[in-house]
Amino acid sequence: MIPEQEFKELKKKEKLLKQATEILKVQDVDLPRVVKRFLDEIKEFDEKIKNLNKN
Numbered sequence: 001m002i003p004e005q006e007f008k009e010l011k012k013k014e015k016l017l018k019q020a021t022e023i024l025k026v027q028d029v030d031l032p033r034v035v036k037r038f039l040d041e042i043k044e045f046d047e048k049i050k051n052l053n054k055n
Helices: 002-026 028-054
Strands: none
Touching: 002 028
16 A cells, blocks of 8 residues: 555546547557657757748
8 A cells, every 4th residue: 555645646647648639639658759749840940940940
């Protein structure tokens, strides 16, 4: 049996994971890959915007 505080922390993290997967409409196992893809796309768009602003 785990201490109550650890159980509460685990439930809190589980709730956050569920919220993230619902927002992104992905399975929990796919979340890291999808988040990385989104961050990579944002970085790519930022670079494109910087390049357009230079011209």
